[in-house]
Amino acid sequence: MSLEIIESGASPEKARGILVIWPSTGGNARSFRIRDSELETLGLRLIRFNPPSHGNSKGIYDPKAAILLLDDYLKERGYTNKELYGIGHSGGGAALMMYANLVPFQKLFLLSPILDSVLSLRFLYESGSIEEFSRLLLLPGSSDEEKPNKQILETLSNPQWLEDGNVSHLNVPIQNSRIRLDDLSLFLKNLFLPGFVVDTSVIQKRTNYTIFLPKVDKWFPKEYTISFAKENGLNCIEIPEAPDHFFSSSWLMIWKQIKKIGF
Template identity: 80%
Template structure:
């Protein structure tokens, strides 16, 4: 084994939803690490990017993987987390699918584009009416960006588990990611690491022009995947994976 490929999914996502054959990587001398931080996949707990980075770092150190070539694939918030981790431990190459470079900007962009409901509905309890607490409170609180200003989310201390996301405490999840939030800036870019950013045809979760300018200013490769219709690269992962293999691992 010459190296390790770490896959970090979008915030609340599941690394196993992206199909990668272990046998395919074995021929390249790589071991695949499907990293589901707390509250991702079947991992329980409360998600915080910084503590999740520490968990991943401890896992890689324990197995001696930091002495190998490191590669990473990160989607959305997972892409931003890998960029922050690469500031501590250099990767040979990071492949980033619509990385959230500024978590608060992402939320404000959802409000400005009238797409915030797409975010808030990911956080609802299944089988519960939208007119009943806590779903009613969630939709009402997140319907405007006021909570980003006053931080009043203590009433959302509820456990959420549905087909898309799970968390022990919704208020802590929102606090850890958006109050005050995180920013990936040029100071985190490492010369030892090569970066390739993939963007979809349309993205309602983060402004593409911001990412394109960030890539240009920092000398990062950035390409659009025309087959990808949205931020989640729906039905287009295999196209992205083909590009990654073409670029080379």
């Protein structure tokens, strides 16, 4: 397994803090653009973490295993001895929240964190948006009537697989512009059977949390996130200019808000 982790910003010696970016499931940490000059001014070293099957990282994605990979990487370099900050999007936000249960992050900035992976899938079914998820997992250059795309679309068209766990027939590699998977069936099993939940037990008093929400989110119920934030005393900011779960064309606005809150 080759792991892509990109470092930039202040040098390891001069950095007072470490900023970890964990992208959305299937996303790429490279897409978060931050100038080196800004990072140096802030005294931060940036760690763009692409867990297995993200960016140019190979392997099978499993959030719990990925947390241990990141932990090993940071500890080997002595980075956990510095102030830790994190930016996580979607499933990456949930993973960072779970990781902050193990190491002392100062602040976490979370873009639409998936607080319950199975709830996220059920919400996609209920809102009639499941095809948006399914089409992220298709093989390019193959029609909807050809294998494996036909099997993927048919299996995911209804939530029965969440009940019976019957996805072993989808043991195919998938690579497209959005996601790279060595085995689609293992990806589905690792994330959704039985899935993961970020609950109150994960929240740490030592960490300051800020959640950013878009105007519309088809991938996770905003009401659930807002209620969770209120119950646990977390900051929650809606970005009206952000049109969707992926915060399309809104990153610079988010980064501006993050800098305003401060490191």
